[in-house]
Each structure stands twice: as structure tokens, then as C-alpha cells.
Amino acid sequence: MPTDRLIACHECDLLEQMEPVPAGGDARCRRCGAVLYQHKHDSLDRTLALALAALILFAVANSFPFLALEMQGLETRTTLITGVRVLYEEGCWEVAALVLLTAVLVPGIRVLGFLYLLLPLRLNRIPPGTPLLFRAILSLQNWSMVDVFMLGILVSVVKLAGMATIVPGIAVWAFALLIFALAGMNAMLDPRIVWDRLGPHS
């Protein structure tokens, strides 16, 4: 049995023949219903566009004032990583490291990784280190928690509302838009556009 047209469900191991799927459609496992693969229209260009947008938003979110606290005429500005710094200085480095990783480093690495892989691919070149890097980027998806962080901001603002006025800075708006850029980037990506360049499977 030739294996190049076969796909095995990653959730129940059912073996199926890969069939072409219309643009925008997906192929689901007959037995357990898991999504096997999707055909995403214009995947490379759209993913690339959203990754570029995400890069700009990420830069803004990390360099401009984030939340400011106003009390008795005094305004205190914080940036995205102020909390990480304060936690680290208090000796709570485990939590500081986790927050830095999931809210800043992993999202940043994923965006840069996408650009590093997809820009040359757009020009029909395969950049060195593609298999390892793309694998890492795919498996890190769950650890990029920009959206969860945003929920944390909302909860914090409600909690402090009685004590002081919280003024959202430019970075908060960039951060909110970043959620959509990252979600779009993940949703537009069809991993097969990378894997198919590397070898078997048509």
C-alpha cells in the first residue's frame, strides 16, 4: 500500500485516503470527528500579512505605556513587563518567568518565526532550519496566551476601579488588536504549505 496519499487521524489513528477539499472546507475523521486537514484559501499570503501586522502591534504593545494609574492627581505609568519586573524583584521569579514566557516571549518568537519561515517561502526558498523551527512554532501555539492576558487586564481593572482610576495606554489597544492578528494568523495557516515543500505528499 503506498503511503504518500494516506493520512492517519491524530486522535484515533484511523487511516484514510487524502482527498482534495474545496477551498474553505475541511476534512474530518469519519470515526472520531477530529479535523484532519483544511484547505485554506490563499493561506501563505494571508498568514504572512497577519504575521506582519502582529509584529507591528507586538512592538507597539511592548514599548508604549500600558496601564496608568491615576490617584490624587498623580499618574503612574506601567508597561507590559512592569508586573514581571516587580514580581522578579519581590523574589517570585517562577511566576515572573511564566508570565514573561507566555505573554511576551512565546508570542514574539512565534511571530518572528512565522516571518522567518514564510517570507522566503513566498519567494520559493526554504530557509535553513525549517523543519525544527516550524515544529516548535506549531507546538508552542497553546503557550501563547495574549488573549488570556487580556482577560486578566479586564479583571484587574474592575478590581482596582474602586480605589483609583485606571487609564489604558496605547499599548493596551495594540495588545487588544494583537489578539485578533495572532488568532487570524493561526486560523489562516495551513501547515501543509510548509510541509509539502519539504518532501513526500503531493
Add this chain to the structure above:
Amino acid sequence: MRPAHLIAAREGLLSCHSCQLVARPPPARGQVLLRCPRCGARLHRRKPHSVARTWALVIAAAIFYIPANLLPMTVVTSLGNTQADTIMSGVIYFIQHGEWYIALVIFTASILVPVLKLLILAFLLISVQARSRWRPYDRTRMYRIMEAVGRWSMVDVYVVTILVALVNLGNLATMQAGPGAVFFAAVVVTTMFAAMTFDPRLIWDPVETDR
């Protein structure tokens, strides 16, 4: 008689968990380390030692869950008064201030989701070990949903981080992350790893073995 379904592992095929390539391993048996010819990921029939590793992570998370809930998440010192807040007292604070929807968010993300995650994983592990054939489709869906919502438990860790920054720098009070925050972060990370190590294909392995 042909089986109704072809299963990759029973056909002697391995599928790459990273790039989905289906590969036929060379006949040489034993301790050979197989890698995907396309993406280089380790190939295995099933995630290695999935049941044992997932159990270890589930038990670790269940142990961390106790101090995470009993020890304070935050310690606030203001004008000589010290107030320690646990996850539950934070939820109660929001209820008392009429912000019941925020209370619901925190209760769901910080208390309900981790407990449900641990119960579901324990249930899936026991059912796999008993080679149960009970509703594999629904058990797979349980796994899928649990894996997708787990990361939202992190919200309380972020709340602590943001509050610490604003409260300390704004000179509202002195606020420190308590030991509960470290244990709670450990619960979130270990349960996420537990969901990753569990192999849902084990649910389906006992199904249709007798034709």
C-alpha cells in the same frame, strides 16, 4: 473478513504527530530511534509511556492544587494592616462588590476548570487502563474540549501580575504575590503538560479489536 476501518498502527504504519506524514518503519525491530523523514520529529506508534507520564502529572497537579487554594495568592500591606487573599476570597470579594460576572470568570477559570481537567484526565486514564469500549467518540470530545480550555486557567496568574505592578508603583499599598500564586501557576503548567502527554488514540485502541 476485512475490518470496517483500517487503523494505521495495525497496518504497521506510523504517523508523524507533527507533520502528519504516514511512514512505514523499516523492518528492523528493537530500540531503534525513528524520526520522521520529512520534519525530523520522533516517530512513535503511541506517545511514549503516555499513561504513566500523564498519571504522574495529574497526581502532581492534584497535590499542587491544595496549597494553591489554601495559601494566599496576594498579600497586601496597607497602613500596617496585612490582608492575605486566596483564590476563593478573591471570588468572594467580587461577589460582595456586586461584580458577579467577574466572580464567575475567576471561579470558572481558577477553581472549576483545573478540577474538571484533573477529573476528566483521571477518568480517561482509568477508562484506557480498563480497556473500556464505552462511548469512545464522546470520550475523545471530552479530551478535545479539555485540552482547548485549559490555558484560560492562567488568567488569575496574570491578574496577580498586573495588580502587583499597579498597586506597588501607584503607592496604593505594598502588594506581594503569595506562595499560593506559585503553586497555582504550577497547577496550570502541569495540567497543560498532562493534557499534552495523554494520547487520545489509546481511547480507540480497544475498539473493534474483536471483529
